[in-house]
Amino acid sequence: MTRLARFEKSVLPHLDAAYNLARWLTRNDHDAEDVVQEAYLRAFRFFDGMRAGDARPWLLAIVRNAGYSWLEKNRPAEVVALDDAGLIASDVETAGHAAPAESNPEVIMLQSANRKLVNQALEEIPVGYREVVVMRELEDLSYKEIAAIAGIPIGTVMSRLARGRELLRRVIEVRMRKAS
Amino acid sequence: MNSKTDPAAEPMVARDATYHRAPDALRERLRAGLAREAGAADRSRPWGFLAMAASFAAVALVTWNLALLNGAPGADELMARDLVNAHVRSLMIEGHLNDVVSSDQHTVKPWFAGKLDFAPPVVDLANAGFALAGGRLDYVNARAVAVLTYRYRQHVVNVFIWPEAGEVEPRASSRQGFSVVQWTHGGMRYSAVSDAAAAQLFALAEALRAQGAG
Known part of the structure; x- marks a missing residue:
């Protein structure tokens, strides 16, 4: 299986969880989509470092990180x-x-x-x-x-x-x- | 919440808050974006067949090593042991952690000048939650290395840096409850060690790259 195929099999199924967290972090559909896209590209880049079976929390940590970066850049007042x-x-x-x-x-x-x-x-x-x-x-x-x-x-x-x-x-x- | 309210009618997060499901359009866009990203990575590795040959050679070598040494630890594992030992030592006694204590990268970076035969990239990552705490010299992998220390919430992170050729994506291991994440980029080998979760060390690796280092 290619790296992409493995990624799609193990990480893509958690898209709803990723989107839900991003949506609640940003409180906005459009911004949540941006955060999720960014997070998935990062996740793909760092995919080799993921331990087997940890996909959801691993992905959510990346989504959270991308979400906070986004908030700090666009709405710093919300990050207290x-x-x-x-x-x-x-x-x-x-x-x-x-x-x-x-x-x-x-x-x-x-x-x-x-x-x-x-x-x-x-x-x-x-x-x-x-x-x-x-x-x-x-x-x-x-x-x-x-x-x-x-x-x-x-x-x-x-x-x-x-x-x-x-x-x-x-x-x-x-x-x-x-x-x- | 309100004693006069019927408990069944009480607002509850698990039942009443919206679980936002990803739109199908996003799923499609992600698939397309990932395929592009994977394609770009493949194109940047035209020596793919060489890599494959090398990996066969590596497997053969490992098999041979295992046969010869009967399960002696691999290089990465030895390295992780070295790094974790250095990390633990750095925290044992007050003052071991840093030779130069400063959250200012412009103070820490010049401190290394003249002490090493390379200039480690020094960046504060407070924006990403990793506040630069200082730096020191250490000795691992049979050479003098630079160590940058960061504070992540109540965790201390040691980032060991020395010159090494090649590009290797971050990979995690753990030892005695410590996380170790190692990668090679831009002519430097980086090894982050902490009692924080590996996911946080990946975030640090990512933040270093975003700053043009690591």
């Missing part, structure tokens, strides 16, 4: 250092101000209310929390895999996940209060 030891009250305030709330009650009343609420809230929280929530809840990755992908200790994965969920809950509560 997380204070993993600090309190989260200030994060909640920031999150609440990050985007104007979609407060049309009729919209919230629609059947898709939860879907919309969760999507908006997830887009609102800082990217450092958003990524661990997405990797855990949507990609079902283990703490260990997330730690390897994001380059942080497992303990930090757990605390960011807890804080991310807490932030989401509060943002959703605020939005529901505004809507009612």
Whole structure:
């Protein structure tokens, strides 16, 4: 099998996971496509260094890296250092101000209310929390895999996940209060 | 979240957040782009048959070595052992890690001048998450080498550099829980060693290349 054929067989099947992560990092379809294309070219170049069986976390680490490079270049304000030891009250305030709330009650009343609420809230929280929530809840990755992908200790994965969920809950509560 | 809400109606990420699937058009574009990339790589290697002959020769040599030495470790493995030993030593005692402590590449690079018979490329990669911490001289592979040290979150990364011909893509190995990623590019051999994941060392290799080094 050629190198390309091996790559297509082992790495291309994880395209949805790559796109989902890139989409949640950039919050935009077009930018997500750019990030995924860049990541796949890099992945192909570095393919010989991949250990067998590790394709998804290996690819996601490259996607994450490409996503952060893209954010740093295009929206540096979104890449904030997380204070993993600090309190989260200030994060909640920031999150609440990050985007104007979609407060049309009729919209919230629609059947898709939860879907919309969760999507908006997830887009609102800082990217450092958003990524661990997405990797855990949507990609079902283990703490260990997330730690390897994001380059942080497992303990930090757990605390960011807890804080991310807490932030989401509060943002959703605020939005529901505004809507009612 | 809200005690008055029916739990079934509570918003939940796993159930309610959108899983964004890749558009088919993107899949097609990627396939085309990869085929181009693979084609370009093939065209830049017109000596492909030589490489194949060399790989047969290498297999023969390895077989012969194995027969002779009964499973003696390969060159890469010996090298990884050397590198990991040097990495561990560098962290054992305060002050072993760096001979010159600086996050400024313009301070670290001149420090090497006159100490080695080559000029290692020195770049800060703070933008990619790898902050330059300093540099030192070390002795591996029976020669004096340059070592650049980077901090990646709470990990220390030692990047050993010495001149070597050829182009070899980054490849990973691991030893005693340390990751080692080695590659050869632009006349230099690079070996990154750390307790961080190999994926992070690949990211470092990539960042070095993006800076025109590594």
